[in-house]
Amino acid sequence: MYARFGKQAVVVQKYGGTSVGSVERIASVAExxxxxxxxxxxxxxxxxxxxSGETNRLVDxxxxxxxxxxxxxxxxxxxxxxxxxxxxxxxxxxxxxxQARCFLAFQLGIFTDPLHAKARIQSIDTRDIFNCWxxxxxxxxxxxxxxxxxxxxxxxGRGGSDTSAVAIAAALKADxxxxxxxxxxVYSADPRLIPDARLIRELDYEVALEMAALGSKVLHSRCVxxxxxxxxxxxxxxxxxxxxSERTIIMxxxxxxxxxxxxxxxxxxxxxxxxxxxxxxxxxxSGLITEIFGAIAERNINVDIIVHNLLAxxxxxxxxxxxxxxxxxxxxxxxxxxxxxxxxxxxxxxxEDGFAKVSAVGVGMKSQSGVAGRIFAALxxxxxxxxxxxxxxxxxxxxxxxxxxxxxxxxxxxFGGNCAAGSxxxxxxxxxxxSPPQTPLSLFAPSGLRVTTTxxxxxxxxxxxxxx
Ligand code: ADP
Ligand code: ASP
Ligand code: MG
Numbered sequence: 001m002y003a004r005f006g007k008q009a010v011v012v013q014k015y016g017g018t019s020v021g022s023v024e025r026i027a028s029v030a031e032x033x034x035x036x037x038x039x040x041x042x043x044x045x046x047x048x049x050x051x052s053g054e055t056n057r058l059v060d061x062x063x064x065x066x067x068x069x070x071x072x073x074x075x076x077x078x079x080x081x082x083x084x085x086x087x088x089x090x091x092x093x094x095x096x097x098x099q100a101r102c103f104l105a106f107q108l109g110i111f112t113d114p115l116h117a118k119a120r121i122q123s124i125d126t127r128d129i130f131n132c133w134x135x136x137x138x139x140x141x142x143x144x145x146x147x148x149x150x151x152x153x154x155x156x157g158r159g160g161s162d163t164s165a166v167a168i169a170a171a172l173k174a175d176x177x178x179x180x181x182x183x184x185x186v187y188s189a190d191p192r193l194i195p196d197a198r199l200i201r202e203l204d205y206e207v208a209l210e211m212a213a214l215g216s217k218v219l220h221s222r223c224v225x226x227x228x229x230x231x232x233x234x235x236x237x238x239x240x241x242x243x244x245s246e247r248t249i250i251m252x253x254x255x256x257x258x259x260x261x262x263x264x265x266x267x268x269x270x271x272x273x274x275x276x277x278x279x280x281x282x283x284x285x286s287g288l289i290t291e292i293f294g295a296i297a298e299r300n301i302n303v304d305i306i307v308h309n310l311l312a313x314x315x316x317x318x319x320x321x322x323x324x325x326x327x328x329x330x331x332x333x334x335x336x337x338x339x340x341x342x343x344x345x346x347x348x349x350x351x352e353d354g355f356a357k358v359s360a361v362g363v364g365m366k367s368q369s370g371v372a373g374r375i376f377a378a379l380x381x382x383x384x385x386x387x388x389x390x391x392x393x394x395x396x397x398x399x400x401x402x403x404x405x406x407x408x409x410x411x412x413x414x415f416g417g418n419c420a421a422g423s424x425x426x427x428x429x430x431x432x433x434x435s436p437p438q439t440p441l442s443l444f445a446p447s448g449l450r451v452t453t454t455x456x457x458x459x460x461x462x463x464x465x466x467x468x
Contacts, residue, residue, distance in 0.1 A: 007039075011043070012177045012178070013177075014179050018052045029089065046140045047141050047142075047161060048161070075155045085142075086103070109147075110124050119146050145164075159219075162223035176233040180237060182239070186219070202251070204250070205251070208224045210361040214361060234250040264362055268361070270356060271359075274402075280347065299334055303321050
């Protein structure tokens with residue numbers, strides 16, 4: 001990849017928790033970066049996660065002190081892991097002769113909305129990155145965190161440093177964003193659960209987004225959303241595998257003739273973090289469903305699969321939906337408080353934890369029928385009950401009890417003998433020079449990137465506003 005863009009390549013490299021999980025690993029990542037730097041690739045911005053296990057430890061501490069802690073306190077505590085890892089990596093780089101400068105989100109200017117624990121990036125001030133490059137300093141930036149307009153520290157949601165990296169890459173108009181992790185790339189299924197899963201070498205944003213959103217933990221789904229929106233190529237690779245060709249490139253959508261030949265199912269994902277709510281005996285009064293989902297949305301809870309069917313021979317309504325497990329207490333609270341109001345008094349609420357969502361994803365499904373049937377047959381042969389189903393043009397998801405995920409689900413058959421392989425033939429091509437744009441850019445660039453530039457004498461400032 002680097003060779004394609006030359007020494008001027010502007011690249012954001014992100015290192016995940018396992019890649020910086022011990023002092024030895026930090027030393028090895030620093031050596032790798034220093035070598036590239038000495039080879040002339042100096043326009044790099046490094047984004048780092050907390051050391052593996054550290055964010056979990058901090059989340060646990062907050063929960064022990066107060067399970068319902070104010071989200072501002074939660075964010076402040078759980079973002080601390082990244083502060084340590086940027087400092088350690090910078091110190092390791094220093095030892096390798098590379099001068100680095102560390103940035104916490106508030107120091108660089110990664111501005112988010114005020115939605116604590118799931119904040120979205122609104123703008124990134126890239127001036128200091130260019131300033132660093134101008135004087136031969138390597139910027140090392142804390143992932144996962146941001147700063148709200150009120151000056152409060154925010155976090156982007158678990159796994160969010162992928163999103164920090166792609167957002168910074170988009171703001172810099174980088175050539176690509178490299179996500180360095182502990183596997184060689186995106187596989188057709190989690191390689192830790194399915195050892196013969198295949199590495200997908202090229203993937204378009206659409207499938208990558210579905211896979212990420214459906215629980216393939218390797219990428220934070222909002223980073224793929226951003227990649228698609230700003231056409232930022234994302235390269236997923238193993239921090240410790242020097243082989244440049246073993247990786248996944250996620251980039252622009254493939255064209256329709258290629259879709260015809262695309263693999264039927266590119267990947268299978270598993271999300272073990274599902275809770276299910278069922279509401280029965282809801283009076284058949286229009287507007288009640290809207291009120292329920294409106295109240296849930298007000299608490300910033302994401303509802304996933306919704307099942308609702310108005311039956312003529314029943315005098316009340318039922319509705320079922322899924323949410324992330326951690327949102328269960330808040331969702332129950334919303335429903336219980338509605339339950340006290342007159343039109344909702346009759347309704348019964350059943351909240352159940354312990355579900356998983358298993359999904360098949362692939363653009364090839366657009367042009368072939370029968371995938372859903374094949375999946376249902378494979379599951380029923382294994383005596384797995386399907387509690388909910390949701391389909392789209394390129395995915396089929398089934399909600400099942402989590403414990404059944406311990407048995408093999410016959411997932412091989414879902415691929416229909418057409419196993420996942422690279423689906424796009426496009427190459428990345430092109431090179432850019434790492435100077436900030438010299439002329440004012442349009443406020444709303446065609447890609448949706450909202451950019452404002454101001455000229456500040458010697459250094460041109462580039463301040464990009466991203467709405468994620
Ligand atoms: P990092 O700490 O680098 O951000 P993560 O733990 O967040 O890494 O993500 C990497 C993990 O994602 C892998 O170790 C792997 O077990 C898991 N994973 C789940 N689904 C997939 C998939 N389809 N392809 C690759 N890895 C996957
Ligand atoms: N350290 C954060 C987490 O564990 C962010 C990340 O790893 O991407 O969720
Ligand atoms: Mg991650």
